[in-house]
Amino acid sequence: MNSVSKEKGFTLIELIIVITIIGILVGLGLPQFKNATKRTREAALKENLFTMRKLINQYLVDKGKYPQSLQTLVDEEYLFRIPIDPMTKSTDTWVEIPQVMTMEEMATGTMPGIVDVQSGSDDIGTEGTAYNTW
Secondary structure (H helix, E strand, C coil), X not given: CCCCCCCCCCXXXXXXXXXXXXXXXXXXXXXXXXXXXXXXXXXXXXXXXXXXXXXXXXXXXXXXXXXXXXXXXXXXXXXXXXXXXXXXXECCCCEEEECCCCHHHHHHCCCCCEEEEECCCCCECCCCCEHHHC
16 A cells, blocks of 8 residues: 555645735725725815805895804804815914905905805826815
8 A cells, every 4th residue: 555645735826826816905995095095085075165155145145244263154154164174184274264355444444254165285187176166
């Protein structure tokens, strides 16, 4: 009787092939993951901008003037808190766009309010435009 011992296990070639296949799959999936997180932050930015612009306009309708700042919207309970800019990860980087004042308003010393808000990020989005122009 000829007894051949058969050991169970993988050969080195089999292990190298499996590791190579896993590496290729990870390499293909990583860029998709990075793009997905960027698109998610862009969607959050669009939603934050839409909400703040809507509340600025609601403040104008209610009070007959623009708010002095985003903090005014919080103080007057239009916003619970100033949202975080998802691109800069800060609440302090929003760019408040002031209203254009007439000569009469300048003469009376009226403080200009904000008519718009933009992101403080200079980065370029997936649409090819800078976030601070949205």
